[in-house]
Amino acid sequence: MQNRVAKIPSILAGDFNGKPSDKSMELLDQTGWETLEKKDPKNAATYPSRTPKTEIDFFVIKNFPKVDVAHDVIEEKVASDH
Numbered sequence: 001m002q003n004r005v006a007k008i009p010s011i012l013a014g015d016f017n018g019k020p021s022d023k024s025m026e027l028l029d030q031t032g033w034e035t036l037e038k039k040d041p042k043n044a045a046t047y048p049s050r051t052p053k054t055e056i057d058f059f060v061i062k063n064f065p066k067v068d069v070a071h072d073v074i075e076e077k078v079a080s081d082h
Contacts, residue, residue: 007063009062009063010061011059011060012061013057015046015047015057017056018056019055025058034060034061040072043073043075
């Protein structure tokens with residue numbers, strides 16, 4: 001049973017409070033998670049919301065077939081989950 005659960009496609013998304021180079025993101029990468037790339041890397045910054053300078057919000061996936069996926073950061077300065 002545990003082996004079957006380990007292969008279920010999973011999505012983890014949100015505010016990770018860390019940059020792509022942080023240890024937490026590295027740990028996800030080392031354990032089989034794939035961080036999805038932003039459609040426009042120049043527009044990837046999400047923090048602080050009024051003047052974004054740092055990328056801290058991510059979608060990471062595990063156990064998905066290889067497909068082309070793109071996502072965008074919406075330019076909305078007052079949108080925040082805080």
